[in-house]
Amino acid sequence: MSNIVLPAEHRYNKIIQERQNEDGSELAILNLGPTHPATHGIFQNILLMDGERIVEAEPTIGYIHRAFEKIAENRPFYQITPLTDRMNYCSSPINNMAWWMTLEKLLNIEVPKRAQYLRVIVMELARISDHIICNSILGVDTGAYTGFLYVFQYREKIYEIYEEICGARLTTNMGRIGGFERDWSPKAFEKLDAFLEEFPAVWQEFENLFTRNRIFIDRTVNVGAITAEKAMAYGFTGPNLRAAGVDYDVRVAQPYSSYEDFEFDVPVGKSGDTYDRFCVRNAEVWESLKIIRQALEKMPAGNEFTADVPAYHLPPKEDVYQDMEALIYHFKIVMGEVPVPVAEVYHPVEGGNGELGFYLITDGSRTPYRLHFRRPCFIYYQAYPEMIKGSMLSDAIVILSSLNVIAGELDA
């Protein structure tokens, strides 16, 4: 066995030396990560193993910590969206919108109904793409690769819609204070309609492939179960909490961006195990599709895509060249000279995998005084060592991917 795994003073080495098994077997340390393929990002788990069973686990985080909160303190408000993109990069539009909504709360800006609905549509698309990845990767981690590639095409279609809206795919940097930077192109709506038409059949097929598959059920039922009390004590939110049976959804509890206008159910699980998390995410995709359809139906006519906030919304370039006022606003916005009130704001949204919150303190200057991201992955990951204790190595992998811990968001 290799002897250069860990510094000799790690506490597990002591446990190994002290524990004498009757049959003469020894415990062993296994490094799961930081470059293990199933960690989907970079985090390390130091596992104390008894054969295939995990006796204890110690997670290490910070491998892709980029100090976003600190960087944000030195950036004008509108330059912070690119940072939010890179947190949960599977559903970056939700992060972008959450940041704009935080600012709108700070500045007391009323966003027009149509822009709110557009935001709802793009956020639900992001939720679908997030759940597509999470659930199909769960398939990959249990060994079924095909479902992943099969539904991945449709994530691609979602990315094409983003592309029509803002020009970017993964790190979207979408929207502006007050709404969007420009109206959605007709092509975007076309692609959205095509997606809504094709995707349900594919998702149904994906569900059929897994939900009644005996091997998949055996691999996931009662694996990584967490009780509702414990989940709440850890601060779980989103699908992981709902799988444990608590129907907390920020979209219902504190509606934002006109979520109160739409009819949708909050799917809830029972046991909080991996299978329930899988099913809750599956069901949420259907609910998201429902919301998008309603939003398209109820969308007010016109082409209003932003609030009338010239002090915060960049004017069109032609106006800047010809119009005195636009030139002044342009200058002031780009130089970050627009005054903001001194305040403390917290705004939560229902992110792809839990309650994503921005806690913002301003001191009236061009940058935040302090900005804190409430990142659900960071919170889930605390519970991870406890959830995998006593389970097999294979379970640890499956639990990690069903919690949908995304390294970018975990480390921020």
Add this chain to the structure above:
Amino acid sequence: MDTTTFIIEKGTIIVVVFAITMLMAMYSTWAERKVAAFLQDRVGPNRAGWGGLLQPLADGLKLFTKEEFFPNTPNKFLFILGPGIAMSTALITSAVIPWGDKFHIFGKDVVLQATDLDVSILYIFGVLSIGVYGIMIGAWASNNKYSLMSAVRASSQMISYEVAMGLAIISILMMTGSLSLKEITIQQAEMKWNIFYQPLAFVIFLVCSFAETNRTPFDLAECESELIGGYHTEYSSMKMGFYLFAEYANMFISATILSVVFLGGYNYPGMEWAEQNWGVNIANIIAIAVLFAKICFFIFFYMWIRWTIPRFRYDQLMNLGWKILIPLAVLNIILTGIVMVLFN
């Protein structure tokens, strides 16, 4: 028959069988990608040659030219021996397979079988169980904990599934009364395929053959999402190529054994009629084609399963082997015995 002709005849057959095994293993890699692509709505390899047909050659060339990396292991000899054993055991099984009936060339009967061992089945089982040493030794010598776990998984899986596999085949042996694959094939002529008489044994054998070839849902030894690459994590260059190649060669051999033991080998309906009307040689060419069609079907079946369902967990695998398959196989033996005594 004098010695020279005997050597020439058998030598030719051995070379041809060896070449075919290699070729089938090579093109199984191509087929694997194409089948995966088909199931996943993709195109698959299509750059090297028409339809990507030269892809296996390109892969081989690539593996040969890759840097040969040795991990920090105390035992380099075992590290090299591992893939060597895996590869050689995968290739020598084909010696006892009856590929066809006999050709009538130059006034002589040429039997398409390298050797007709009286204990072919025992030989196959023996060779297959040596195969796991390749994985164990290589993984042990890799000096990597993931490889070691894979070695433990592979060996325990092999041992438990070989028991069920052996028990499943016993019921066949009770019927045929012979361990020779040639004899078993001959007895299945005229659609008396063993699959119709022993469906349960067929199912058990099929499941076990998945485990023996280390393929999904039993690919615990090399599951990339948990053990990174399992026993071949530390391997590079053609040594890794050997492991991968051995897996495909094993798959080919397993498919062959399944077709020979359960699907009547080279037999096809109307074989006797073809022999009488079209001559022995033409009937025999059809027989070979039929055998390969059966083999290809099983290879496709392996791939189909691999790209459809998830894999088991280690303890579930053991439960399936010891608590379900072995009792079923024993039950099958008892049933076969009762039926044989009653109806003789």
